[in-house]
Amino acid sequence: MADTATAPEPASTAPAPAPATAPAPVSRRLPVHKTYKLYLGGAFPRSESGRSIPVTSSDGAHLANAALASRKDARDAVVAARSAFGPWAARSAQLRGQILYRIAEMMEGRRAHFVQETVDAQGIDEAPAQDLVSAAIDRWVYYAGWTDKIAQVLGGGNPVSGPYENNSSPEPTGVVAVLAPQDSPLLGLVSVLAPVIAAGNTAVVVASERAPLPAVTLAEALATSDLPGGVVNILTGRTAELAPTLAAHADVNALDLAGAGDLATQLETAAAATLTRVLRPEPFPDWHALPGLARITPFLETKTVWQTVGR
Amino acid sequence: MSDRPTPHTVSTPQESGPGALLYAPAPESRAVVSLRAAYGHFIDGEFTEPGEKTLVSVNPADEEKLAEVSVATEADLDRAVAAARRAYDGVWSRTSPSERGKYLYRISRIIQDRARELAVLESLDNGKPIKETRDVDIPLAAAHFFYYAGWADKLPFVSPGVPAPRPLGVAAQVIPWNFPLLMLAWKIAPALAAGNTVVLKPAETTPLTALAFAEICQEAELPPGVVNIVTGAGATGRALVAHPGVDKVAFTGSTEVGREIARTLAGTPKRATLELGGKGANIVYSDAAIDQAVEGIVTGIFFNQGHVCCAGSRLLVQESVAEEVMHRLKERVARLRLGDPLDKNTDIGAINSAAQLARIQDLAEAGRDEGGEQWSPPCELPSRGYWFAPTVFTGITQAHRIAREEIFGPVLSVLTFRTPEEAVEKANNTPYGLSAGIWTEKAGRIPWTANRLRAGVIWSNTFNKFDPTSPFGGYRESGYGREGGRHGLEAYLNG
Numbered sequence: 001m002a003d004t005a006t007a008p009e010p011a012s013t014a015p016a017p018a019p020a021t022a023p024a025p026v027s028r029r030l031p032v033h034k035t036y037k038l039y040l041g042g043a044f045p046r047s048e049s050g051r052s053i054p055v056t057s058s059d060g061a062h063l064a065n066a067a068l069a070s071r072k073d074a075r076d077a078v079v080a081a082r083s084a085f086g087p088w089a090a091r092s093a094q095l096r097g098q099i100l101y102r103i104a105e106m107m108e109g110r111r112a113h114f115v116q117e118t119v120d121a122q123g124i125d126e127a128p129a130q131d132l133v134s135a136a137i138d139r140w141v142y143y144a145g146w147t148d149k150i151a152q153v154l155g156g157g158n159p160v161s162g163p164y165e166n167n168s169s170p171e172p173t174g175v176v177a178v179l180a181p182q183d184s185p186l187l188g189l190v191s192v193l194a195p196v197i198a199a200g201n202t203a204v205v206v207a208s209e210r211a212p213l214p215a216v217t218l219a220e221a222l223a224t225s226d227l228p229g230g231v232v233n234i235l236t237g238r239t240a241e242l243a244p245t246l247a248a249h250a251d252v253n254a255l256d257l258a259g260a261g262d263l264a265t266q267l268e269t270a271a272a273a274t275l276t277r278v279l280r281p282e283p284f285p286d287w288h289a290l291p292g293l294a295r296i297t298p299f300l301e302t303k304t305v306w307q308t309v310g311r
Numbered sequence: 312m313s314d315r316p317t318p319h320t321v322s323t324p325q326e327s328g329p330g331a332l333l334y335a336p337a338p339e340s341r342a343v344v345s346l347r348a349a350y351g352h353f354i355d356g357e358f359t360e361p362g363e364k365t366l367v368s369v370n371p372a373d374e375e376k377l378a379e380v381s382v383a384t385e386a387d388l389d390r391a392v393a394a395a396r397r398a399y400d401g402v403w404s405r406t407s408p409s410e411r412g413k414y415l416y417r418i419s420r421i422i423q424d425r426a427r428e429l430a431v432l433e434s435l436d437n438g439k440p441i442k443e444t445r446d447v448d449i450p451l452a453a454a455h456f457f458y459y460a461g462w463a464d465k466l467p468f469v470s471p472g473v474p475a476p477r478p479l480g481v482a483a484q485v486i487p488w489n490f491p492l493l494m495l496a497w498k499i500a501p502a503l504a505a506g507n508t509v510v511l512k513p514a515e516t517t518p519l520t521a522l523a524f525a526e527i528c529q530e531a532e533l534p535p536g537v538v539n540i541v542t543g544a545g546a547t548g549r550a551l552v553a554h555p556g557v558d559k560v561a562f563t564g565s566t567e568v569g570r571e572i573a574r575t576l577a578g579t580p581k582r583a584t585l586e587l588g589g590k591g592a593n594i595v596y597s598d599a600a601i602d603q604a605v606e607g608i609v610t611g612i613f614f615n616q617g618h619v620c621c622a623g624s625r626l627l628v629q630e631s632v633a634e635e636v637m638h639r640l641k642e643r644v645a646r647l648r649l650g651d652p653l654d655k656n657t658d659i660g661a662i663n664s665a666a667q668l669a670r671i672q673d674l675a676e677a678g679r680d681e682g683g684e685q686w687s688p689p690c691e692l693p694s695r696g697y698w699f700a701p702t703v704f705t706g707i708t709q710a711h712r713i714a715r716e717e718i719f720g721p722v723l724s725v726l727t728f729r730t731p732e733e734a735v736e737k738a739n740n741t742p743y744g745l746s747a748g749i750w751t752e753k754a755g756r757i758p759w760t761a762n763r764l765r766a767g768v769i770w771s772n773t774f775n776k777f778d779p780t781s782p783f784g785g786y787r788e789s790g791y792g793r794e795g796g797r798h799g800l801e802a803y804l805n806g
Contacts, residue, residue: 160778265578272573
């Protein structure tokens with residue numbers, strides 16, 4: 001694999017003036033580059049396949065090597081998400097909200113890093129990149145506030161005839177495979193991921209194929225937010241390689257096709273084999289728009305419980 | 312014994328002992344039903360002439376022909392969908408919401424007016440006992456129309472945050488044979504209340520109450536094309552679902568067909584509600600009120616001959632009371648009366664079709680082959696028609712086919728458990744997730760268990776109860792979407 005030492009670094013400090021006495025030592029400090037890995041079960045492993053893929057900026061400059069996840073990584077991610085599902089769904093709704101809010105806090109602390117990655121990935125100026133990062137952070141805050149309101153807004157008592165109490169309540173559907181939007185690597189990603197876990201599901205995310213680095217940096221924020229390992233698992237790699245495995249996986253309950261592109265029909269067909277719930281991609285999504293419940297309800301089940309009333 | 316008055320009912324040893332109850336036959340008259348010899352489809356407000364290709368609907372209790380119905384051709388489907396589209400664009404979407412609601416109220420009232428006739432017709436066509444059609448199917452069908460009628464002018468209150476929802480357009484609806492008119496009501500009432508028009512296909516073995524419903528639409532003066540009924544078998548349903556002119560598909564039936572529909576709809580803008588199979592667990596804890604639990608077990612699996620997607624077909628009984636529960640269960644099952652569906656004393660009617668009977672027989676054979684112990688009460692089956700005695704399998708493990716596959720018949724598989732955790736683990740060990748039951752007198756145990764069960768409908772200390780206000784539908788391979796209640800309307804509206 002190519003070394004990443006050629007990646008352009010911001011020249012933040014001027015070279016120190018040479019000391020009066022020769023010979024001059026090489027004093028420029030070598031920066032320590034981040035290795036971009038997968039986020040799987042709360043850990044940051046490389047792909048089990050040992051593969052990586054160079055990631056370039058929008059103008060073609062090399063940025064880093066990202067892990068090139070394999071289908072086995074995808075299956076491992078489903079296992080991690082499944083084992084995290086029960087405990088995550090069982091946490092109190094308010095605690096889930098506090099953890100989502102904590103994610104916003106952690107992102108705010110890494111704002112400069114997210115802005116730089118957004119500039120690199122999308123080839124935009126810093127000001128719009130700042131706006132995108134702000135919107136992404138605020139989206140976590142938005143969904144943090146939803147966690148303990150979903151049940152009241154969507155559930156309730158049903159006035160059935162007869163001596164019965166009858167209540168319907170929303171429950172998370174389980175493990176959700178999320179194909180993150182391809183051309184909105186941070187705000188788009190947060191917009192599809194946050195509602196899935198706010199509702200109590202766990203997620204296996206396939207990051208934007210061309211611009212996966214913001215997703216890995218988001219994983220670092222997730223890993224320091226008291227979010228239990230396995231609730232979110234992030235794969236970087238080729239959508240066309242990973243998505244069919246996830247779509248056909250019998251232990252995946254729902255599939256968000258936001259970043260599926262031309263694969264959408266094929267993946268929806270594969271998902272039909274186990275009646276996996278499918279959220280179809282929107283043709284022109286506006287990731288800045290206020291999302292409401294539209295991305296929460298597709299990942300909920302309604303459970304209705306009848307109880308006999310008697311003395 | 313010798314003086315038993317009717318060949319339709321079954322004698323059991325208990326009934327012949329001292330103090331046994333003897334039942335005089337109490338058949339409901341079928342004179343209230345008048346059938347045509349042959350039916351066409353109901354398209355654009357009119358019955359078409361019967362087609363060239365027909366199906367015969369028989370009475371499964373005696374295999375007598377009831378009527379012939381037409382098999383829809385592609386041209387029939389095109390005309391039905393076109394009529395529904397015209398009615399949607401031209402009339403129904405321009406009818407004020409409160410007037411739409413009033414049509415549904417009318418329909419509900421006419422179903423009530425004709426309740427006796429519909430109950431007898433349903434019993435004849437389906438084979439289910441008249442006491443069930445009279446007390447469950449028909450009243451609930453009327454109640455569904457009455458409930459959704461009231462929603463028609465309140466649609467801004469359906470989905471929080473969606474102040475101006477829009478109907479989807481033309482709905483293709485395909486329904487099963489186990490609750491023919493009730494499933495029609497579950498489909499048509501919310502669709503119409505939300506402002507859609509429909510093309511509905513009833514099951515090939517039970518089309519007759521849907522055709523009677525077409526007459527009710529005429530009597531209610533429902534605008535032509537708002538409801539269209541086409542008859543046929545699986546191929547007709549497949550073609551209707553795939554028809555490019557429909558915007559929405561609602562299906563109740565097998566998981567196998569549900570998968571096929573989901574595949575067909577992939578890549579299209581059509582939305583789907585799929586209400587599919589199940590393998591419901593009925594959990595009886597050691598502290599349950601045993602007699603009530605036994606009634607619930609019987610209702611869970613023998614109601615409607617077990618032709619119920621949410622049937623409690625797996626009994627999970629706590630080991631410490633298993634022996635007692637099984638003893639009382641067998642005593643109770645031995646007193647069930649199998650026979651003439653039109654007899655008001657009948658508990659268990661006929662199996663709906665020869666094909667379904669063969670499937671039940673196959674799975675029962677698999678249960679025996681895999682080492683299960685099969686028990687049925689002494690039970691003489693009528694010589695004509697399709698019948699299967701109420702059956703209980705013990706010695707079953709989770710690996711047995713009859714503990715995993717939906718039988719859709721009066722066959723109960725019994726498993727035991729020791730701890731609540733084990734009960735939940737076993738209950739959830741299925742690809743389905745439609746229903747479950749919990750029997751306990753311990754208050755905290757009900758929500759503890761219900762919270763952990765991955766199923767859409769959970770009955771505690773009761774089973775197989777339905778209500779128009781109560782959302783119904785499954786998790787996982789039992790399908791998606793809900794029918795009933797506010798939730799049921801969301802499936803017919805755009806945000």
